[in-house]
Amino acid sequence: MGIEFAEKIRRIPVYPVAAGYDLGVGTAMLASNETAFTPLEPVVEAAKHALLGSNRYPDPSYAPLREALCDRYRVPAERIALGAGSCDLILAAGDALLEPGAEVVYGWPAFSVYLHLAAASGARAIEVPLNGDAEHDLEAIAAEITVATRLVLVCNPNNPTSTALPLESITAFLEKVPPHVCVMLDEAYVEFSLTVGDPYASLPLLDSYPNLVILRTFSKVYGLAALRVGYGLCGSESFRTAVDQVRQPFYLTAAAQSAAVEALSHQDEVERRVVAAVAARATVTEALRGRGFWVAESDANFVWVQVAQDGNDAPIVSGLRDRGVLVRGGGALGGPGHLRVTMGTPAENQKFLDALAELLPTGPVASEQP
Numbered sequence: 001m002g003i004e005f006a007e008k009i010r011r012i013p014v015y016p017v018a019a020g021y022d023l024g025v026g027t028a029m030l031a032s033n034e035t036a037f038t039p040l041e042p043v044v045e046a047a048k049h050a051l052l053g054s055n056r057y058p059d060p061s062y063a064p065l066r067e068a069l070c071d072r073y074r075v076p077a078e079r080i081a082l083g084a085g086s087c088d089l090i091l092a093a094g095d096a097l098l099e100p101g102a103e104v105v106y107g108w109p110a111f112s113v114y115l116h117l118a119a120a121s122g123a124r125a126i127e128v129p130l131n132g133d134a135e136h137d138l139e140a141i142a143a144e145i146t147v148a149t150r151l152v153l154v155c156n157p158n159n160p161t162s163t164a165l166p167l168e169s170i171t172a173f174l175e176k177v178p179p180h181v182c183v184m185l186d187e188a189y190v191e192f193s194l195t196v197g198d199p200y201a202s203l204p205l206l207d208s209y210p211n212l213v214i215l216r217t218f219s220k221v222y223g224l225a226a227l228r229v230g231y232g233l234c235g236s237e238s239f240r241t242a243v244d245q246v247r248q249p250f251y252l253t254a255a256a257q258s259a260a261v262e263a264l265s266h267q268d269e270v271e272r273r274v275v276a277a278v279a280a281r282a283t284v285t286e287a288l289r290g291r292g293f294w295v296a297e298s299d300a301n302f303v304w305v306q307v308a309q310d311g312n313d314a315p316i317v318s319g320l321r322d323r324g325v326l327v328r329g330g331g332a333l334g335g336p337g338h339l340r341v342t343m344g345t346p347a348e349n350q351k352f353l354d355a356l357a358e359l360l361p362t363g364p365v366a367s368e369q370p
């Protein structure tokens, strides 16, 4: 007889990690929405310098990073929650807010980690389908909120579908949410969004909605995915206190913190990466649409393309992999028949387009007629 685990271990889905990290140099890594740009030298130096003091635990108040974020976004330091990646804050929010009898609501498909929240806590998950343009249907989400709702997640721009809603729609939605319900606005890709405008645009909402948490990450445009740093800008201090209560005190390494502080001071580099991603998604979208594929309107550093109306994206994902291109199949992300393709270097993007043309020379796979 083996170890007897808690019941939730049978409920929690295994995160669908991208395969192929072992494929080596030359593979176009377009599966995890990272940036293709490596960290700047001063950012690496800051991390290295912090490593010299690794015999000491990191300062658990994380004051330098909190202050740097406070300077940048003018949100008081005590209303900034930090985490080992924004995933850490999503899971901590589930831990702090959910329990059997409670409900969590989100549009689906969205970021796959949201699935863990109900499974881990015993709460009920209500998944609201996206509309025909692969966007969140905020009216339908609002209609699902009940007295039992504790947490609503809105991913904007949405992973995996890349679409974003304007802030007017988000504001109208927040007006409908009762104050006891925490709304997590997951803005992991906000820097790339022309619809939202810029990373400051949503911040005034924090003054009107104390139940709002704007979730951000250093893993995407800041290029620190491997160091794991995320943050939540909160409408009230209570969220930060609660998520700190449910976690170990030293969740952020000193090297990660120093690198993040340094990365914040290189906004010209952020700008360069955004410009490259916006240009790349326009080129790739146009090329795909020109070949007859349906592609969502992307506001992120990736595109969402329908490749098989019969829902079977697996052979295309593996065919691309055989040609040295790693992407994510929609089957694992809640949108069968689609691919989520991260924008890499121009050469990598072209490699993807060429490989797809080789696999599907006549365009998307049509649905089988009964």
Ligand SMILES: Cc1ncc(COP(=O)(O)O)c(C=O)c1O
Residues within 6 Å of the ligand: 032, 033, 084, 085, 086, 087, 088, 111, 155, 158, 159, 186, 188, 189, 216, 217, 218, 219, 225, 228, 229, 230
């Ligand atoms: C929408 C969204 N939120 C949060 C995250 C988590 O990012 P991290 O934990 O690296 O900060 C991701 C990562 O892919 C994401 O796509």
